[in-house]
Amino acid sequence: MQGACVLLLLLGLQLQLSLGFIPVEEENPAFWNRQAAQALDVAKKLQPIQTAAKNVILFLGDGMGVPTVTATRILKGQMNDKLGPETPLAMDQFPYVALSKTYNVDRQVPDSAGTATAYLCGVKGNYRTIGVSAAARYNQCNTTRGNEVTSVMNRAKKAGKSVGVVTTTRVQHASPAGAYAHVVNRDWYSDVDLPADAQTYGCQDIATQLVNNMDIDVILGGGRKYMFPEGTPDPEYPYDVSQTGVRKDKRNLVQEWQAKHQGAQYVWNRTELLQAASDSSVTHLMGLFEPADMKYNVQQDPTKDPTLEEMTEVALRVLSRNPRGFYLFVEGGRIDHGHHDTKAYMALTEAVMFDNAIAKANELTSELDTLILVTADHSHVFTFGGYTLRGTSIFGLAPSKASDFKSYTSILYGNGPGYVLGGGSRPDVNDSTSKDPSYRQQAAVPLSSETHGGEDVAVFARGPQAHLVHGVQEETFVAHVMAFAGCVEPYTDCNLPAPSDLSDAAHLAASPPSLALLAGVMLLLLAPALY
Numbered sequence: 001m002q003g004a005c006v007l008l009l010l011l012g013l014q015l016q017l018s019l020g021f022i023p024v025e026e027e028n029p030a031f032w033n034r035q036a037a038q039a040l041d042v043a044k045k046l047q048p049i050q051t052a053a054k055n056v057i058l059f060l061g062d063g064m065g066v067p068t069v070t071a072t073r074i075l076k077g078q079m080n081d082k083l084g085p086e087t088p089l090a091m092d093q094f095p096y097v098a099l100s101k102t103y104n105v106d107r108q109v110p111d112s113a114g115t116a117t118a119y120l121c122g123v124k125g126n127y128r129t130i131g132v133s134a135a136a137r138y139n140q141c142n143t144t145r146g147n148e149v150t151s152v153m154n155r156a157k158k159a160g161k162s163v164g165v166v167t168t169t170r171v172q173h174a175s176p177a178g179a180y181a182h183v184v185n186r187d188w189y190s191d192v193d194l195p196a197d198a199q200t201y202g203c204q205d206i207a208t209q210l211v212n213n214m215d216i217d218v219i220l221g222g223g224r225k226y227m228f229p230e231g232t233p234d235p236e237y238p239y240d241v242s243q244t245g246v247r248k249d250k251r252n253l254v255q256e257w258q259a260k261h262q263g264a265q266y267v268w269n270r271t272e273l274l275q276a277a278s279d280s281s282v283t284h285l286m287g288l289f290e291p292a293d294m295k296y297n298v299q300q301d302p303t304k305d306p307t308l309e310e311m312t313e314v315a316l317r318v319l320s321r322n323p324r325g326f327y328l329f330v331e332g333g334r335i336d337h338g339h340h341d342t343k344a345y346m347a348l349t350e351a352v353m354f355d356n357a358i359a360k361a362n363e364l365t366s367e368l369d370t371l372i373l374v375t376a377d378h379s380h381v382f383t384f385g386g387y388t389l390r391g392t393s394i395f396g397l398a399p400s401k402a403s404d405f406k407s408y409t410s411i412l413y414g415n416g417p418g419y420v421l422g423g424g425s426r427p428d429v430n431d432s433t434s435k436d437p438s439y440r441q442q443a444a445v446p447l448s449s450e451t452h453g454g455e456d457v458a459v460f461a462r463g464p465q466a467h468l469v470h471g472v473q474e475e476t477f478v479a480h481v482m483a484f485a486g487c488v489e490p491y492t493d494c495n496l497p498a499p500s501d502l503s504d505a506a507h508l509a510a511s512p513p514s515l516a517l518l519a520g521v522m523l524l525l526l527a528p529a530l531y
Ligand SMILES: [Zn+2]
Pocket: 063, 112, 336, 337, 340, 452
């Protein structure tokens, strides 16, 4: 019996091994020597771009730790019929990289609120607080006033640039809120979320601050329900009472925002977004595509929901009309949610879309006048190992059995809902189960929501002053590089020469809208009845 088991195990192993792949050219040392020599050549020729940046774009992959970047590289490579790990992401091709230390002032492992304060405002704050220094205390409204810190986006606006926020979460979520809000509790999305003492002391909810605190030219993401009076039916889900407006103060914040700016347009679906993008009379654009967070990319309805790549392109086209340049924050916000749920398929497919958006921005702007930074706010307790064979799915199994004679997935989580209770015995897993999009990878400790990880995250950079992105830095460094490169406060005397004449508007005008965007507009013109 035991012998039969061993035989079956060996057969299984052989089958697994046969799925792996060794590229013939990689057996030859000349392959590696040639490739490294080429990389060396590129490195030797690398020249810092010493001008100011007319435009600054910050891409934030929420929860996109280094293991997530690597796993995303493998997934995206395999989606393009490559083996995976050798195929660079768009962000991998940026010439400068640093590590960012993500801790909050009061927590060794941070959340997305305190970290947003760091990389957007340049000052570290406390866990669950946004846009306030660490002198402000979580949930204590009366510690807000006097402790506000200002985002680089706010300072860029003061310097005459156009500014925008794009995210796949609700636009009032912790990361985007760091660009415009000052709040001691990240959950104060609308006035109904404010406790009585916060109302007494005059603290404002995040949605109110979105329209009150500063003039944001482009706002794209989810979060409709926090903007409308209680009971207002949602346009997309008119019969779902759980999706209606929630504001007790009866304010219509979208209307208030529109009234402030001539040329301000509000849209709530992809069709309207594409129309607005091609309308040059639109100076301000707010697009809210879900009542709360947007859907995961793989669950989107392509006729209703724009992708992050499309939202990024639209934002760039609207913002780049300003001859003084722009500041844009783009968040892949649901990478984090997939991980919290220990559904790696969701996290990594979101991260692929995030990288697609980076590729689009890289293509639509010039490195001569546009600084692009790509980073994460924090990591997750996500890992992948198990000596998997080259070319096997990132969602697949390790080739050997574990000590309990069961299979295990390459991807595992340190904690989270993937822990399976039941007599101390973990379930076996097979290759098809592990590749199911809704599969939860196993976790060592049961939690309803997997936690963030505490290790450093990467910062990738290209464009003017990108060479400053080096070494191991505090997360606040990201904000300071952006402020310095853009010559905005406190670096208005940056002494940097203006970027070369190639204006981004010209660059964008020279590059036609992407095929996807064009196809969308054509369909609109030809067959409006379809929508
Ligand atoms: Zn999170």
